[in-house]
Amino acid sequence: VSAVPLGGNHMSVTAIVGINWGDEGKGRMVDYLSESYEVVVRYQGGNNAGHTVINEFGKFALNLLPSGIFRPGTINILGPGTVIDLEHLCGEIERLQKAGVSISPENLYISDRAMICMPFHRWQDQMEEDRLGAAQYGSTRRGISPVYGDKAMKKTLQMGDLFYPESLHEHLYRLVDWKNALLGSAYHCEAISMEQMQAWLDTYGSVLKPYITDVGQVLREALSCGKNVLMEAQLGALRDLDYGIYPYTSSSSPLAGYAPIGCGLPSIKLDKVVGVVKAYSSCVGAGPFVGELDGAEGDALREAGGEYGAATGRPRRVAYFDLVATKHGIELQGASDIALTKMDVLSHMPSIPVIRAYKVDGKEITRFPATQLLDRAEPVYETLPGWQCEISHIRKFEDLPQAAQDYVLYAERQLGVFIKYVSVGPEREQIIIRG
Numbered sequence: 001v002s003a004v005p006l007g008g009n010h011m012s013v014t015a016i017v018g019i020n021w022g023d024e025g026k027g028r029m030v031d032y033l034s035e036s037y038e039v040v041v042r043y044q045g046g047n048n049a050g051h052t053v054i055n056e057f058g059k060f061a062l063n064l065l066p067s068g069i070f071r072p073g074t075i076n077i078l079g080p081g082t083v084i085d086l087e088h089l090c091g092e093i094e095r096l097q098k099a100g101v102s103i104s105p106e107n108l109y110i111s112d113r114a115m116i117c118m119p120f121h122r123w124q125d126q127m128e129e130d131r132l133g134a135a136q137y138g139s140t141r142r143g144i145s146p147v148y149g150d151k152a153m154k155k156t157l158q159m160g161d162l163f164y165p166e167s168l169h170e171h172l173y174r175l176v177d178w179k180n181a182l183l184g185s186a187y188h189c190e191a192i193s194m195e196q197m198q199a200w201l202d203t204y205g206s207v208l209k210p211y212i213t214d215v216g217q218v219l220r221e222a223l224s225c226g227k228n229v230l231m232e233a234q235l236g237a238l239r240d241l242d243y244g245i246y247p248y249t250s251s252s253s254p255l256a257g258y259a260p261i262g263c264g265l266p267s268i269k270l271d272k273v274v275g276v277v278k279a280y281s282s283c284v285g286a287g288p289f290v291g292e293l294d295g296a297e298g299d300a301l302r303e304a305g306g307e308y309g310a311a312t313g314r315p316r317r318v319a320y321f322d323l324v325a326t327k328h329g330i331e332l333q334g335a336s337d338i339a340l341t342k343m344d345v346l347s348h349m350p351s352i353p354v355i356r357a358y359k360v361d362g363k364e365i366t367r368f369p370a371t372q373l374l375d376r377a378e379p380v381y382e383t384l385p386g387w388q389c390e391i392s393h394i395r396k397f398e399d400l401p402q403a404a405q406d407y408v409l410y411a412e413r414q415l416g417v418f419i420k421y422v423s424v425g426p427e428r429e430q431i432i433i434r435g
């Protein structure tokens with residue numbers, strides 16, 4: 001695979017983000033692009049992510065580790081905007097090390113400002129989803145929303161607290177006391193044991209301590225040496241806490257605008273935003289999803305695309321390519337370069353419907369409406385011809401069947417963007433680069 005040209009030796013700060021509901025294939029794009037970046041940073045979210053990467057080491061669903069971890073010499077950073085389940089991260093590091101990936105404080109840095117996702121955040125997430133029953137959010141139940149909630153309430157612990165055992169103990173005592181008061185009366189659960197939580201922090205904290213540092217300093221040094229930085233998002237634009245389909249959002253910001261803040265370089269300007277879009281739609285969890293396909297049509301698309309959660313194994317909800325939601329996502333992200341993934345998944349279809357507009361209360365609209373209106377929106381389809389042949393081996397846009405080229409060009413016209421990358425398979429080299 002040839003290197004991605006960045007335009008001379010200028011250092012470049014790029015964010016790579018999801019345009020839709022998440023699961024767009026960001027992991028494979030970061031794995032591909034990271035060749036040209038010496039630093040890869042995760043800037044939000046926690047181990048609810050599942051970035052799938054297939055390379056010479058095998059197939060991995062990365063939950064917390066940045067996707068640059070496989071490239072020798074790449075610096076990987078978990079930024080201040082992330083939340084970290086210590087036990088989970090230790091397990092993930094160990095799994096990759098066993099597969100032959102080298103991970104050490106030389107190539108992995110964890111922000112001292114990242115928040116610790118405690119076991120009771122996970123328990124709270126699970127108990128709340130169970131309490132809600134049929135009305136649940138469809139959370140990954142990994143404690144992400146409770147820990148971000150506690151962060152906003154200024155209650156939880158930062159990774160840097162691990163270096164100060166006395167104040168950590170005091171802070172933990174107050175936190176456990178507060179959680180017991182809240183969770184005990186809300187869910188009638190067993191009291192959280194202070195000793196158990198302290199032991200958990202000691203066990204996993206001691207493994208991770210060598211990795212914890214002021215990552216802003218690491219990044220500033222890297223930039224001053226002319227290194228290129230890639231900021232890697234989790235989820236997609238429609239899951240943004242402020243601008244997404246609230247309340248069916250994540251509890252953090254997957255937007256490129258937040259990337260510098262969540263990375264540890266709050267005042268840096270991005271040079272480029274690579275937006276990853278899937279050639280059809282998928283969505284995990286509850287909330288409005290226009291054009292959702294059920295029955296045999298949905299099953300066929302889900303099977304063809306292997307649409308099962310990388311973190312949880314849950315079947316994903318599927319729909320045809322939603323150009324209304326995608327255009328909105330591109331605007332929210334300010335994406336300059338678009339990567340269209342999973343084109344090969346559509347290869348079996350004789351004709352391919354796309355959602356070019358919504359109908360709300362009898363009126364056709366092409367702008368993504370407020371969440372409150374989404375439940376009433378019906379898809380308006382345009383049907384494009386299929387190509388019905390294998391395309392995963394193709395590396396040049398002109399070599400794609402005409403119908404596949406037309407699908408991309410139609411999307412470009414509707415979205416008003418240039419689609420620079422067309423991914424035709426999950427593996428590193430299964431990609432077409434245009435322009």
Ligand code: GDP
Pocket residue numbers: 018022023024025026027028049050051052053054235306309310341342343344345423424425426
């Ligand atoms: P992410 O969270 O955005 O990284 O997305 P996921 O990793 O959850 O989901 C993307 C899935 O699609 C993974 O299983 C990838 O290996 C796979 N994938 C990515 N790009 C392509 C592609 O172009 N074709 C096919 N067939 N699979 C792809």
